[in-house]
Amino acid sequence: MNAQxxxxxxxxxxxxxxxxxxxxxxLVVAILAMMVLPLPPILLDAFFTIxxxxxxxxxxxxxxxxxxxxxxxxxxxxLLTTLMRLSLNVASTRVVLLEGHTGAGAAGAVIEAFGHxxxxxxFAVGLIVFAILVVINFVVxxxxxxxxxxxxxxxxxxxxxGKQMAVDADLNAGLIDEKEAKRRRAEVGEEADFFxxxxxxxxxxxxxxxxxxxxxxxxxxxxxxxxxxxxxxxxSEAANTYILLAVGDALVAQIPGxxxxxxxxxxVSRVGKDTDIGxxxxxxxxxxxxxxxxxxxxxxVLGIIPGMPHFVFLAIAxxxxxxxxxxxxxxxxxxxxxxxxVATNDGEASWDDLQPVDQxxxxxxxxxxxxxxxxxxxxxxxxxxxVRRKFAQEVGFLPPPVHVRDxxxxxxxxxxxxxxxxxxxxxxxxxxSFLAINPGGITTPLIGTAxxxxxxxxxxxxxxxxxxxxxxxxxxxxxxxxxxxxTHLSHLMxxxxxxxxxxxETQQLVEHVAKLAPKLIEEVVPKMVSIAVFxxxxxxxxxxxxxxxDIRTIIESxxxxxxxxxxxxxxxxxxRVALSPAIVQQIYGPxxxxxxxxIDPGLERLLVQALxxxxxxxxxxxxxxxxxxxxxETAMRxxxxxxxxxxxxxxxxxxxxxxxxxxxxxxxxxxxxxxxPETHTIRIGPILRGAT
Numbered sequence: 001m002n003a004q005x006x007x008x009x010x011x012x013x014x015x016x017x018x019x020x021x022x023x024x025x026x027l028v029v030a031i032l033a034m035m036v037l038p039l040p041p042i043l044l045d046a047f048f049t050i051x052x053x054x055x056x057x058x059x060x061x062x063x064x065x066x067x068x069x070x071x072x073x074x075x076x077x078x079l080l081t082t083l084m085r086l087s088l089n090v091a092s093t094r095v096v097l098l099e100g101h102t103g104a105g106a107a108g109a110v111i112e113a114f115g116h117x118x119x120x121x122x123f124a125v126g127l128i129v130f131a132i133l134v135v136i137n138f139v140v141x142x143x144x145x146x147x148x149x150x151x152x153x154x155x156x157x158x159x160x161x162g163k164q165m166a167v168d169a170d171l172n173a174g175l176i177d178e179k180e181a182k183r184r185r186a187e188v189g190e191e192a193d194f195f196x197x198x199x200x201x202x203x204x205x206x207x208x209x210x211x212x213x214x215x216x217x218x219x220x221x222x223x224x225x226x227x228x229x230x231x232x233x234x235x236s237e238a239a240n241t242y243i244l245l246a247v248g249d250a251l252v253a254q255i256p257g258x259x260x261x262x263x264x265x266x267x268v269s270r271v272g273k274d275t276d277i278g279x280x281x282x283x284x285x286x287x288x289x290x291x292x293x294x295x296x297x298x299x300x301v302l303g304i305i306p307g308m309p310h311f312v313f314l315a316i317a318x319x320x321x322x323x324x325x326x327x328x329x330x331x332x333x334x335x336x337x338x339x340x341x342v343a344t345n346d347g348e349a350s351w352d353d354l355q356p357v358d359q360x361x362x363x364x365x366x367x368x369x370x371x372x373x374x375x376x377x378x379x380x381x382x383x384x385x386x387v388r389r390k391f392a393q394e395v396g397f398l399p400p401p402v403h404v405r406d407x408x409x410x411x412x413x414x415x416x417x418x419x420x421x422x423x424x425x426x427x428x429x430x431x432x433s434f435l436a437i438n439p440g441g442i443t444t445p446l447i448g449t450a451x452x453x454x455x456x457x458x459x460x461x462x463x464x465x466x467x468x469x470x471x472x473x474x475x476x477x478x479x480x481x482x483x484x485x486x487t488h489l490s491h492l493m494x495x496x497x498x499x500x501x502x503x504x505e506t507q508q509l510v511e512h513v514a515k516l517a518p519k520l521i522e523e524v525v526p527k528m529v530s531i532a533v534f535x536x537x538x539x540x541x542x543x544x545x546x547x548x549x550d551i552r553t554i555i556e557s558x559x560x561x562x563x564x565x566x567x568x569x570x571x572x573x574x575x576r577v578a579l580s581p582a583i584v585q586q587i588y589g590p591x592x593x594x595x596x597x598x599i600d601p602g603l604e605r606l607l608v609q610a611l612x613x614x615x616x617x618x619x620x621x622x623x624x625x626x627x628x629x630x631x632x633e634t635a636m637r638x639x640x641x642x643x644x645x646x647x648x649x650x651x652x653x654x655x656x657x658x659x660x661x662x663x664x665x666x667x668x669x670x671x672x673x674x675x676x677p678e679t680h681t682i683r684i685g686p687i688l689r690g691a692t
Contacts, residue, residue: 028080028083031080031083031084031087032087034047034087034088034090034091038091038094038095038098039091039094039095041095044088044091044092044095044110044111045110047084047088047091048088048092048110048111048252048253049110051081051084051085051088051253051256052252052255052256052259054081054084054256055081055255055256055257055259055260055263056259058074058077058081058259058260058263059259059260059262059263059266061263062074062263062264062266062267063263063266065267069187069190069191069194071267072190072194074194074198074263074264074267075194075197075198078204078260078264079204081256081260082204082207082208082257082260085208085253085256085257086208086211088253089211089212089215089249089253092111092249092252092253093215093218093219093222093249096111096219096223096242096245096246096249097219097222097223097226110252111245111248111249111252127243127247129251130216130247130250130251130254133251133254133255133258134209134212134213134254136258137209137254137257137258137261138206138209138210141258141261141262141265142206142209142261142264143206144265144269145261145264145265145268145269146203146206148265148268148269149195149198149264149268153192153195153196153198164185164188164372164373164374167181167184167185167188195268198264198267198268208257208260209257209261212250212253212254212257215249215250215253216246216247216249216250219242219245219246219249219250220242220243220246222242223238223241223242223243223245223246224238224242224243226242227241227242286323286327287327288327289323289324289325289327289328290324292320292321292323292324292327293320293321293324295320296316296317296318296319296320296321296323296324297317299313299314299316299317299320300313300314300317300321303317357420357421358403358418358420358421359400359401359403359419359420359500359502360399360400360401360402360403360417360418360419360493360500361402361403361404361405361417361418361419361421362384362402362403362404362405362415362416362417362418362485362489363405363406363407363410363415363416363417363418364404364405364406364407364410364415365406365407365410365411365412365413365414365415366406366408366412367412367413367430367431368380368412368413368414368415368429368431368481368485369406370431371429371431371481371482371485372404378482379482380404380482380485380486381404383482383483383485383486384402384404384486384489386486387402387486387489387490387493388401388402390490391490391493391494391497393549394547394549395494395497395542395547395548395549396509396547396548396549396550396551397501397505397506397508397509397538397548398505398508398509399493399497399500399505400500400502400504400505402489411428413428413429413430414426414427414428415427415428415429415485417488417489417492419492419496419499419500420499424492424496425454425488425489425492426454427454427484427485427488428451428454429481429484429485430462430481431481432464432465432481433448433462433463433464433465433481434462434463434464434465434467434468434471434478434479434480434481435451435453435460435461435462435463435478435479435480435481435484436448436460436461436462436463436467436468436471436476436477436478437453437458437459437460437476437477437478437479438458438459438460438476439458439475439476439477440458440640442474442475442476444471444474444475444476446461446463446467446471446474446476447463447467448461448462448463448464448467449461449462453484454484454488455484455487455488455490455491455492456491461476463478494545495666497542497545498538498539498540498542498543501535501538501539501542503531503532503535506531506534506535506538507531509538509551510525510531510534513551513552513555517552520552520555520556520559521555523559524555524558524559524562525555528558528559528562528563529558529562529566529571533566533568533571534558536568536572537554537558537568537571537572537575538554540568540569540572541554541572541575541576541579543662544658544662544669544670545586545669546576546579546583546586547582547586549582550579550582553575553578553579553582554575554578554579556578557571557574557575557577557578557579558571558575560574561574569655573654573655576672576675577672577674577675580674580675580676580677581677581679583671583675584671584675584676584677584680587644587646587669587671588644588646592679592680592681593680593681593682593683594646594676594680594681594682594683595643595644595646595683595685596646596647596648596671596682596683596684596685597631597634597635597638597645597646597647597648597685597686597687597688598647598648598684598685598686598687598688599647599649599687599688600687600688600689603623603627603688603689604649604650606623607619607627607649607653607657608650608652608653611652611653611656611657612650612652612653612656624660627660627661627688628660628661628663628664628665629664630688630689631647631661631664631665631668631688632661632664632665632668634686634688635647635665635667635668636665637686638685638686639667643685644669645665645667645668645669646668646669646670646671647661647668647669647670647671647688648671648672648673648676648682649670649671649672649673650672650673651672651673651674654670654671654672654675657670658670
C-alpha cells in the first residue's frame with residue numbers, strides 16, 4: 001500500500017503541470033455533466049458542500065490579496081463558480097420535481113438542513129429570508145461592485161498612457177533596465193485587462209442573482225403542479241413539501257453566491273497595494289484613540305438613558321474606552337528608530353529632497369500623452385530612440401537619455417525641450433493632424449492652421465488627414481506629429497551637441513575607445529592630456545558642428561601635438577586640420593570642387609591685423625557689425641540656390657571669425673586655407689566686401 005501511494009506521489013510530481021492544466025477543462029465538463037445527468041442525493045450533498053467551501057476560499061483569497069494582480073484569475077473563477085451554482089440548481093431542480101413527493105429529504109441532507117434548521121421548517125419564513133438575501137446581493141453588493149468595476153476599468157485604461165510613459169521615461173533615464181521595463185509594461189497591461197474583465201465579470205454575479213429568483217419561482221410553481229396533478233397531493237401538502245424544498249435549494253445556492261459577490265466587491269473596492277484589506281481596515285479604523293474615545297462616550301450616554309439595554313451599551317463603551325487608552329499610551333516607535341539608530345526630525349530638509357536636473361528632457365501637454373502610448377499607436381518613444389541612435393552614429397558619442405514626462409502647466413498640445421533644466425526649444429503638435437512644410441516657392445493654398453516648422457523655421461500649415469495627399473502632390477513636405485517633435489529634438493541635439501558632451505559622456509567615450517584600441521587611449525588620456533582637456537577639445541569641435549566620429553584620428557592628432565601644447569583651443573585647431581577631409585565631406589559631400597565665399601582682400605588684411613595679432617588694434621565694432629550682416633545675407637543666398645554656405649579665411653583668424661559669425665549665421669561654416677584637402681579645388685563664389 002505504501003509502495004502504491006509512493007508511486008502515485010511520484011507520478012503526480014512528474015505530471016503536476018499536466019494535471020493542473022487539465023483542471024479547468026475537467027471542471028467545465030463536470031459542470032455540464034451535472035446539468036444533463038441525474039445525480040443521486042449523496043452527490044448533491046457533496047457538490048453543495050464543495051460549492052460552499054469554494055465560495056469561502058474565494059472570499060478569503062480576496063480578503064488577503066495585496067495587489068489586484070495577486071488574484072488575476074478572479075474573473076475566470078467568478079465565471080466557473082457561477083456556472084457551478086447554476087448547474088447545481090438544475091440538478092437539484094430535477095431531483096426536487098421528480099422525487100419531492102417522497103418527503104423533505106428527497107434532494108439530499110444539505111437542502112433538507114437548510115429547509116428545516118435555518119428557517120425552522122416554515123416555507124413562508126424561508127421565502128422572506130431568501131428575498132432579503134437577494135435584495136442584499138442584487139441591490140446592495142452586486143450593484144455597488146458593478147459600478148466600482150466599471151469606473152475602475154475606465155480610470156485604469158485612461159491612466160495607462162501615463163504609466164507607460166513613466167516606465168519608458170525611467171528606462172530612457174537609465175533608472176531601470178530593459179527587463180524591468182518589460183515587466184512593468186506587462187504589469188500595466190495586465191492590470192488594465194484585469195479591471196476590464198472585472199467590469200464584465202460583475203455581470204455574472206448580477207445574472208446569478210436574477211437566475212436564483214427565477215429558479216425559485218419555477219421550482220415552486222412546477223412542484224405545486226406536479227404534486228397536485230401527478231401525485232394526487234393536497235394543495236397544503238404539496239406546498240409544505242415542494243416549497244420547502246425549493247426554498248432550501250435556493251438558500252443553499254444563494255449563500256455561496258452572496259460570498260462570491262462580497263469577494264468581488266472586496267477585489268474592486270480595495271485601494272492601495274501595500275497591505276491586505278484586513279490590515280488596511282484595522283490600521284485605519286483603529287489607529288486614532290480620539291475616534292475610539294468619542295465613540296465610547298456616545299455609547300456611554302446612550303447606555304444610561306432610561307429604557308435602553310444598559311449592560312450591552314455600557315459594556316461596549318468600556319471596551320472602546322480601554323482601546324482608546326491603550327492606543328494613547330502605547331510607545332511610539334518611528335521608522336527611523338527601526339531602520340537606523342539616528343532619528344531624523346520631521347520636516348527637516350535632506351539631500352533626498354534634491355532632485356537631479358534632467359540632462360535632456362521632453363515635457364508634453366496632456367493631449368500629447370497619446371503619442372507615447374503604444375496601445376494608441378503612439379510611436380514617439382521609438383522615434384526618440386531612433387534619434388539618439390542616429391545622433392550617436394553621425395556625431396560620434398552616445399547622448400544622454402531623453403527624460404519624457406507630462407507637464408500640466410503647458411498648453412494641451414504644447415511640448416518643451418530642456419537641456420539641464422533650461423528650455424532650448426518649444427512647439428506645438430496636434431495628434432491626428434499633419435504638418436505640411438513649404439520647402440520654398442510653393443504658392444498652393446492649404447486649409448489649415450498657419451504656423452512655422454519648429455526645427456528650421458520654414459512656413460507650414462497644420463492640416464487634417466484628408467488634405468495629406470493633395471499637399472504632397474503640390475510639393476509640400478508632409479509629416480506627422482511624432483516626426484515633427486522627433487525632428488525638432490534631433491535638430492536641437494545637433495545644435496547643442498557640445499553641451500550634451502558632459503564629463504560622464506566623455507568618460508564613457510574613453511572607455512568605449514579603450515575596448516577598441518586600448519593602447520592608443522592609454523598613451524594619450526590621461527597620460528598626455530587630462531580628461532578635462534580632452535573633453536574641451538571635443539566640445540570645441542562640436543561647437544562648430546564638426547563630428548567626432550573619427551575618434552582615432554582625433555586622439556592620434558592630440559598625441560602628435562600634446563608634446564608642444566596642452567591648450568585645448570590650439571589642440572582643437574590642429575585636430576581640425578587632421579579631420580579636414582571629413583569636415584569638407586560633411587559640408588560638401590563627395591564633390592571635389594568647393595564653391596566657397598571669400599573675403600575682399602582689403603577687408604581680409606584689416607581682419608588679420610585686428611584678429612590675428614593679440615598685440616594689434618582691436619576690430620572696430622562697426623566693421624564687425626557690417627561683416628556679420630553681410631555674411632548672414634550671403635549665406636542665406638547660397639542656401640537658396642542650393643549651395644553650401646562656407647566661408648574661406650586665413651588660418652590665423654579662422655577661430656575668431658567663426659565665433660563672431662556663429663550667432664548671426666549659425667549654419668555658415670568657416671574653413672581655413674590649411675583645412676582644404678589637396679585632393680580638392682576651390683571655386684571662389686560671393687565675396688564679402690563689407691556691404692550687401
